[in-house]
Amino acid sequence: MSRTALIKTTTASQLNCAEMSVVKGIEITSTEPTGTAVRYVTKVDDGTWKKFNTTSNAWENVATQALTAASVLSEGNTKAELQALTSTLLTTFAGNKINFGVAMSAEETAADVPSIEKIVINGQTSSTVTQTIVASDVIQLAATSGCVEISTIEVEKTELNGGTVTVQASTQDASEAWSDYVAYGTLLTTPATTARAIKFRAILNAPTPGTSQATITSVAIKHRTDNIAVFAEGEGICVTQTYNFAANMTRAHLMVKHPIVADTEVKAYITLRAQPVAVKDEVLGTGTGAQQTVTLKHTSKLASHNFKLYFDSTAQPSGYAFSSTDGKVTYTAPVGAVVTSDYTYNWEKETFVEMSHDATYANKSDNNLVDDQFNYTKVADTDPSGDVSAIKVTLNQLKGTVTGEVLGTGTGSLQSFKLAHNAKSESITVTPAAAVWTYKESTKTLFVTAANGAEIKASYKWVAETNYLESVACIWNK
Structure with missing residues (x-):
């Protein structure tokens, strides 16, 4: 049975072609692995859902206006069909807002699921637009x-x-x-x-x-959040607050406490960077009543989020332009006003590097918990160090497929077997086919009645049970 999904644009995410006099084409960035499919329908403003009929070379209403994944997969266009449309076939898009309905499917045997990164409508305006x-x-x-x-x-x-x-x-x-x-x-x-x-x-x-x-x-x-747990298949990420030690740190020792959960993976990462430099009250000049453009004294790695401009010590909430790329500031200040600014330079983005896993220790106060130990040491000149640091811990649920796991030999009576992994009950198959079986998810136990002497095997898909972080403690060292 195929897995399906339906995605529709909202008022906030619809594609706005209101300023376009000509729509030139549609670009879709997506992946469709083997065993998957993606189909598209469109709607202009609040009109009806349509597809492009490649036989009649015209747009037409889809039969099912109350979209479902199945209806769009049956009636919708492919990515190639939409990207082949020329401007003469997209005239109704110009000057309007466009909605998309996208349906995706993946067969049970598909190794991966389809994905969509973006849909772009290219066009041109009838007049010059600068904002x-x-x-x-x-x-x-x-x-x-x-x-x-x-x-x-x-x-x-x-x-x-x-x-x-x-x-x-x-x-x-x-x-x-x-x-x-x-x-x-x-x-x-x-x-x-x-x-x-x-x-x-x-x-x-x-x-x-x-x-x-x-x-x-x-x-x-x-x-931030109070705790972290992976409640469905996938990865959970916990990032600590950022610390400023006012000293160059080159080493760190981390202890992560969490429950013992089979087939889960805990990894740790650290970011270290130099302390940015804050500039206060840098004088840019004196207002002339006309527009002026000046360049900040420091332009290296400017932060884009905390620039402030003042006229005679009064903060300006808007009405100016600041470029963190080249440090240029454009403003119009009253005649004689002293123009100053606050900003930060030598600001680096957080870049996390993986810490090495040292050992796993049994927790002394709780037999259901373990302590994973991680370490980081700057060795090469290119390895990061710095005053500003944070830690990231990831919880990964592993998953996989087991084919023909040998459980034992039938006796003609009911037997119980513990599976090697946390099986998805709907995916389990047992041989011999004539065997009668049930599965208890809470204990990962398979109960089987098979003919005397018959080899009992199980095949299934599995995913690790959920895990969470009990606590995280880190020591940094110069």
Whole structure:
């Protein structure tokens, strides 16, 4: 039986072609491994769901408007069919907002599942556009009605030749009320800002067509939670807060306490980097009443999240452009106003390297727990060291397939066998085929009645049971 899924764009994620006078084509970045399929349908604004009929060379309504995975897989277009469409066949997209319905399927025998990275609609506007705003979907931070602390927000962007990218964020509190959009750097506070959910928007300015470049690549947020557990198949990640030791650290010793769970894997990573340099009240000049562009004194590895501009010591919330790429600041200050700024340079991104696993020790106070020990030592000049550090621990649930696990020999009576792994009960098959069997998931025990002398084998898919972190303790050393 195939596994299926249906994905539909929302108001926040629909593709906006409102400013396009001509739509030139559709680009889809996706993977479809052997034994999988992906199909697409589209809808212009609030119209009807449609597919492109390659026989009549025209768009037509799909028969099932209340989309299901099965209906889209049956009626929808392939990636190749959509990417082959030319501008003359995409005229209805121009000036409108476009929704996509995407269905995916994977056969039971498929080694991997299909995935979609992005769908892009290319076009051109009827007039020169130098500014645009892109918005993210809502990112849920807390699984319950409470709030969690925001640790870091990292922005990947490109600003060249006068182009600027301004990233703002809006947070949701415990009462589900949303704040106004603010510069995302204002959320990186001590004590930490808390939120139930967050959403971002980026204002892209490219004032000189053909020369300026303003691109937003990604926004990554890290937040704290009270505990971590892998509740479904996959990987759980726990990242500590970032510590500033004001001394160059080259070694670390980590102890991770967790339950004993078969077929799970615990790994540890460390990030070490130099302490960034904070600049306060750097004088940029005196206002003239006209637009001015100046370059900061320090332009190496500028942080994009905490730049501040002041006119006569009054912070300016907007109305200026700052490029972390080249350190240029563009503003219009009143005549005679003293223009100053605060910023950070020599700011490095967190890059984690794996720590070596030293040993696993039985926990002295609880027989159900173990302590995994990890170590890091700077050996080569290229190995990281620094004042600023954090630890990341991952919990991985391993999974696999067992074929023909020999359990024993039938006696004609009921027997019990402990399987080697945590089997998915729906995937179990037993030989001989005439054997009568049941499986008890809580104890991973297979009960089998087979003919006397018959070799009993089991085949199944398995996944490790869930694991969690009891505690994490680390010692850093110079």
